[in-house]
Amino acid sequence: MEVRKNGLYKDEQAVTVVSMAMKRSGMELLDVVKEFFSLQTVAVGFFIGLLTYQLYNKLKYKSPPGPWSLPLIGNYKRKCPSKAVFLNSLDVVIEAMVKKKSDFADRPRTKSGDMFSDGGKGIAFSPYSATWKFQKKVAGKALRYYMLGSRLEDMVNDVCGKIFERMSQEKEPFYVNEYTGKIVIHVLFNMCFGQKCDLDSKDVARILKLDEEIVERFNSGFIEDLIPGITYVYKTMKWRELEDLADELLTFIRKEVQKHKDTFEESNIRDYTDSILMARAEAETQERVEDVAMLTDVYIVQIIADIFLGGLETTMMTLDWFMAFMVAFPEYQEQCQAEIDQALGKGKSPSASDRNNLCFTEACMMETMRKGSVAAIGIPHYTICDSSVGGFDIPKGTMVFNNYWALHNDSNFWKDVDKFDPYRYLTKDGKMDMKPESWLPFSAGRRVCLGEPVARTELLLIAANMLQNFNFKTSSGVKHKVTTKFNAPGNELPEPHKVIIEKRN
Numbered sequence: 001m002e003v004r005k006n007g008l009y010k011d012e013q014a015v016t017v018v019s020m021a022m023k024r025s026g027m028e029l030l031d032v033v034k035e036f037f038s039l040q041t042v043a044v045g046f047f048i049g050l051l052t053y054q055l056y057n058k059l060k061y062k063s064p065p066g067p068w069s070l071p072l073i074g075n076y077k078r079k080c081p082s083k084a085v086f087l088n089s090l091d092v093v094i095e096a097m098v099k100k101k102s103d104f105a106d107r108p109r110t111k112s113g114d115m116f117s118d119g120g121k122g123i124a125f126s127p128y129s130a131t132w133k134f135q136k137k138v139a140g141k142a143l144r145y146y147m148l149g150s151r152l153e154d155m156v157n158d159v160c161g162k163i164f165e166r167m168s169q170e171k172e173p174f175y176v177n178e179y180t181g182k183i184v185i186h187v188l189f190n191m192c193f194g195q196k197c198d199l200d201s202k203d204v205a206r207i208l209k210l211d212e213e214i215v216e217r218f219n220s221g222f223i224e225d226l227i228p229g230i231t232y233v234y235k236t237m238k239w240r241e242l243e244d245l246a247d248e249l250l251t252f253i254r255k256e257v258q259k260h261k262d263t264f265e266e267s268n269i270r271d272y273t274d275s276i277l278m279a280r281a282e283a284e285t286q287e288r289v290e291d292v293a294m295l296t297d298v299y300i301v302q303i304i305a306d307i308f309l310g311g312l313e314t315t316m317m318t319l320d321w322f323m324a325f326m327v328a329f330p331e332y333q334e335q336c337q338a339e340i341d342q343a344l345g346k347g348k349s350p351s352a353s354d355r356n357n358l359c360f361t362e363a364c365m366m367e368t369m370r371k372g373s374v375a376a377i378g379i380p381h382y383t384i385c386d387s388s389v390g391g392f393d394i395p396k397g398t399m400v401f402n403n404y405w406a407l408h409n410d411s412n413f414w415k416d417v418d419k420f421d422p423y424r425y426l427t428k429d430g431k432m433d434m435k436p437e438s439w440l441p442f443s444a445g446r447r448v449c450l451g452e453p454v455a456r457t458e459l460l461l462i463a464a465n466m467l468q469n470f471n472f473k474t475s476s477g478v479k480h481k482v483t484t485k486f487n488a489p490g491n492e493l494p495e496p497h498k499v500i501i502e503k504r505n
């Protein structure tokens with residue numbers, strides 16, 4: 001029998017001694033490790049690591065010139081922690097957007113964009129993918145279908161007629177954008193959901209209000225886009241409001257899609273929503289399983305939401321600018337009216353087929369889009385691979401902005417760049433000239449605006465209706481000078497200005 005010491009057998013004693021020694025040395029080791037890796041040391045090490053990585057990238061890539069920046073923090077003055085490149089001239093915009101094909105065609109993912117697009121579904125916020133390509137094709141076809149025949153012009157003329165009845169009651173100076181905004185929302189609403197809503201429709205008013213509130217919040221940005229993880233810990237009031245607004249807008253569209261599904265007839269395509277449902281029905285009939293999967297209800301709701309998010313504010317703001325310029329330049333207003341009277345005669349409403357005879361009015365609209373920046377830096381792009389532009393390297397995962405404002409104010413392309421001059425777009429005999437290269441309010445390349453054909457026709461029809469029916473004058477009687485008001489980064493509006501109107505015979 002082995003002797004027990006302290007109640008333990010010999011082997012147990014040995015193990016205990018070893019383990020105590022280990023414990024002591026382990027604790028010391030832990031202290032040493034703790035001391036070595038104190039929080040500060042880890043932080044400094046991490047920072048040096050990032051700096052080294054940044055330096056490595058600086059040596060690896062020939063980056064475009066720009067301000068210095070610190071890892072993670074970025075450039076504090078510019079308040080942007082991500083790498084971003086601005087393309088400020090036509091050659092680099094065309095190189096990146098058109099010549100480099102898909103290199104620059106992705107979108108950066110943001111927390112707010114994800115919220116509206118259900119994690120990148122639909123078109124505007126979607127990453128560059130086969131799904132995006134297919135959906136943009138389907139949506140483009142649906143818009144073209146809508147524009148066939150006289151549907152768009154009937155809708156514009158009908159809404160304008162109703163709005164003008166109310167507008168002609170204005171006896172005091174008033175803000176004309178309260179009426180033009182209503183025209184645009186009614187046209188888009190009717191285009192999507194096919195109903196000729198009365199002007200006091202609560203649904204239309206609510207969508208307009210939702211749009212205003214969403215845009216207002218987007219304009220000032222979200223901390224959640226800079227620190228996406230923060231929402232798991234704390235949600236700011238603005239973020240919670242945005243969640244509610246997005247939910248209300250998408251729930252509304254979901255209900256409309258359901259109503260359309262319940263009453264859908266292939267032989268009677270009523271509107272844009274029906275056209276998208278038709279694309280799904282065709283894919284089902286032809287057993288194109290992958291296409292059907294890209295047109296689930298969730299995707300369809302997002303494709304329709306894109307029309308409101310992409311088309312409403314931009315079109316309304318363009319009309320704000322147009323009216324501001326027409327009031328500021330009565331001579332151009334009169335010239336448009338003379339052209340409209342000659343093209344349409346008395347009492348006939350404008351139609352898309354009158355376009356060739358409304359060149360001066362269209363030129364005024366094009367000049368409006370050059371001078372009034374409604375989407376001056378568009379929607380950010382993102383590189384899907386290492387690429388280059390203008391002789392500089394642009395690594396994969398870089399945010400890229402097209403600076404349309406710079407293109408529209410480049411004196412290499414525009415003579416008397418500050419002047420509002422519709423003649424830039426016209427030939428000597430007053431016909432539409434070739435589109436100036438540096439006129440790109442709708443962008444170019446793969447991500448070009450989906451709604452350009454609709455927006456241009458709709459804007460011209462609304463403008464022609466307005467000027468055919470009314471004279472717009474400054475309320476003070478003094479020549480009005482258009483002054484601009486900052487609205488959001490890349491987005492300016494004309495300073496609100498009251499007008500008076502005279503009904504034209």
Ligand code: HEM
Pocket residue numbers: 123124125136306307310311312314315318374375378379380381441442443444446447448449450451452454455
């Ligand atoms: C004056 C009116 C408008 C202007 C100035 C405008 C301008 C733009 C711009 C600059 C872009 C970004 C393009 C890019 O990322 O390179 C864009 C994208 C888009 N626009 Fe418009 N837009 C207008 C009206 C509309 C309308 C009426 C609709 C819908 C009917 C629409 C739907 C879209 C969509 C869905 C996108 C995203 C395209 C994509 O990501 O592939 N827009 N628009």
